[in-house]
Amino acid sequence: MYESRIAADRLTVTAVEGFPPEIDALAARNLAGHSFLRAAWYAAPAPKAGRTLLLRREADGALLAAIPTIPFGPAMARARKVPGSYWPLRSPLIAPDCTAVELAHALDRRLNREVARSLGPVWRVGPARADGPATTLLIAAAQLAGWSVLARPAGTSxxxxxxxxxxxxxxxxxxxxxxxxxxxxxxxxxxxxxxxxxxxxxxxxxxxxxxxxxxxxxxxxxxxxxxxxxxxxxxxxxxxxxxxxxxxxxxxxxxxxxxxxxxxxxxxxxxxxxxxxxxxxxxxxxxxxxxxxxxxxxxxxxxxxxxxxxxxxxxxxxxxxxxxxxxxxxYDMVDLLFVHSGTAAALLAKAWGPALPAPSPATLAITPEQAAHG
The missing domain is CATH 3.40.630.30 (Gcn5-related N-acetyltransferase (GNAT))
Structure with a gap:
């Protein structure tokens, strides 16, 4: 486990091996609304291969996000993906009051090597609901943290x-x-x-x-x-x-x-x-x-x-x-690939799909709870 504290923003990022019990607590109140996104849901495909990134507010210890991942693709690529028992429901857990700026801290590879290792140089989320608020916020935060986000359609539910x-x-x-x-x-x-x-x-x-x-x-x-x-x-x-x-x-x-x-x-x-x-x-x-x-x-x-x-x-x-x-x-489903290297993103886009445009200022400034209430 490794912790990185960002004093100016009073946030703590923790890289934890496995699927910690904090996941279950956040499942009960996550932005996507899926209470079944519990530790066992993520762990089911590979119980011993997990690694979870946790983001907290330091002042009150409130858990803002949990991003469980397992290896994805060839081992030499060091890619990761968010797992799940059922393929259309593979999403990280994000608290309703987490902002894009706060989540971006948990996704910033410059924080420390442990955080980088939790996500790898490339990580996958999906297929997931394209219009879901958790998906929208995740994309904006990742782009703010320097990731290119490649997207390909994954069908209509x-x-x-x-x-x-x-x-x-x-x-x-x-x-x-x-x-x-x-x-x-x-x-x-x-x-x-x-x-x-x-x-x-x-x-x-x-x-x-x-x-x-x-x-x-x-x-x-x-x-x-x-x-x-x-x-x-x-x-x-x-x-x-x-x-x-x-x-x-x-x-x-x-x-x-x-x-x-x-x-x-x-x-x-x-x-x-x-x-x-x-x-x-x-x-x-x-x-x-x-x-x-x-x-x-x-x-x-x-x-x-x-x-x-x-x-x-x-x-x-x-x-x-x-x-x-x-x-x-x-609603439409989307399969997302988060790529840190711009060169790699350009190459992978030819096979995966185009990079999404940068987020709007409104997406970065308005919290999900505020957006939900208009």
Missing amino acids: WVIDLAAARTRGWPSAASARKLRAAWRKLEALGTPRWRHVRGAEWNSGVLENLGRIEAQSWIGQTTDGSGAKFMTPAQRAVWQNALGDPVLAENLSATILLLDDRQVAFSFDLDDGAVQYGIAGSYADDLKHLGIGRLANYRAVADAIAEGQSVMDLGVGDTGYKRMMGAVAG
């Missing part, structure tokens, strides 16, 4: 307005008929039923069962399986690590469709207050003609509506079935 769906009734009459027909087809083959897993009900056996469903799906039958979440021990280990945190175990849920004793489809989701993120879903390919994937997806939405949530965020890609469920384009 599709969302369902659950509040509107609750008002008009879910599902539609036409969809309800199709779902009932699918259920009757399953009843002709056996006894269909639902299983819901959350909190203390999570265990390695559940993850293995989800992996078996993926192995029977198109992703297991026609691809190399790299896009699966549970098929391999390594893929399951990421989620097993995250689920070791009781808070995350409550946030994460699985809606599983069984036919007799066979588990044939699932929806794997993340609750974040009023928002539910659809992380993954899969179904046995030999039963796809029975609409089992649709049944699992619609059940997850119906449960979210019943629990009072406002938005179902289905992520990027596969727009066909999402449109059918009533999803619309919600």
